[in-house]
Amino acid sequence: MTPDQLFVRRYRDLAAYNAWANRRLYAAVGRLDDGQYRADRGAFFGSVHGTLNHLLVGDRLWMRRITGTGDEPARLDTILFRTLPELAEARTAEDARISAHMDGLDAATLAAELYYANVAGARFVQPLASVLDHFFNHQTHHRGQLHCLVSGFLGNEGAPSLDLIAFQRESGLARPG
Template identity: 35%
Template sequence: MNRQNLLFLANYNVWATQRLAKHLNQLTDEALLQDVGLHFKSIHGTLNHLLLGEHYLWYPRFKDGVSNRYALDSLIEPDPQKCIQALLDRAPLWIDFIQNLNAERLHELLHYRRGNGEALTLAFTPTLMHVFNHGTHHRGQITAAMTYLGHECPELDMVYMLAEQHRHQ
């Protein structure tokens, strides 16, 4: 996987986050906070987990070599609307990070500590790919929850982004 592939995934992450946010902003806080049986209970709980994972755990690990220690269900942003906005504001940081990344770094290892203090060493690029795959997984859970609650949800398949880009060429 090269820088262009990673940039594609980072751009998809921004696109999907923006598209999801447009639909989420139409839901009430009550709907966002309702326990719908997800691992992190609610849509908000899952959004909060995305914010935590992508931006409080993984981003500092990749960018600064810092392993913050949070439980995976730590409440980072209790306000659902602010949580959505924080995801929107922070998603583009990954694009900047990848654009400015030393190409040699893509072939190195990532050393970090999990929330429980366990030291891990993983291949840098596949682990970065995990961050974007993780977001895709949880956005899928969120759209299923939106459907369960009777709300319209966006189509987030990557092919829709590709078609959208093709129309704008």
């Protein structure tokens, strides 16, 4: 594989990991009762419900900046969906959108500069690859918060492994030597 092919594959793999981790996390969240799901546990976005909504808000904001299409929530704490089933359906659709977009990228596009404004209106420019590094890291950051919240309710055995290496082994990106 050429360096350019590896560069492009990285973001396709991260999109696949993102969808895999979200499926696993949503399955665990589905075992919470409504009180647990909505309880303000002191996380940055309060509850499991608030944090799941924030993850979708962030993805939609960044995908809008990257693609020029899609929703553009006005606030980072916007509650896009009131119920877990609605949120799960939207999450699955957004993960498919992210994967489809990553599948269409090439090395030149990844190296190109992206001009965007944040929610406060400040303007920035940086290479798309750098933006995508943040995009996928942001998701991992908040999934870690969610994992902690779920573990608090269901115990460690109730919270799934979200380790990247577990995904890589399960998907065949890593194999026994």
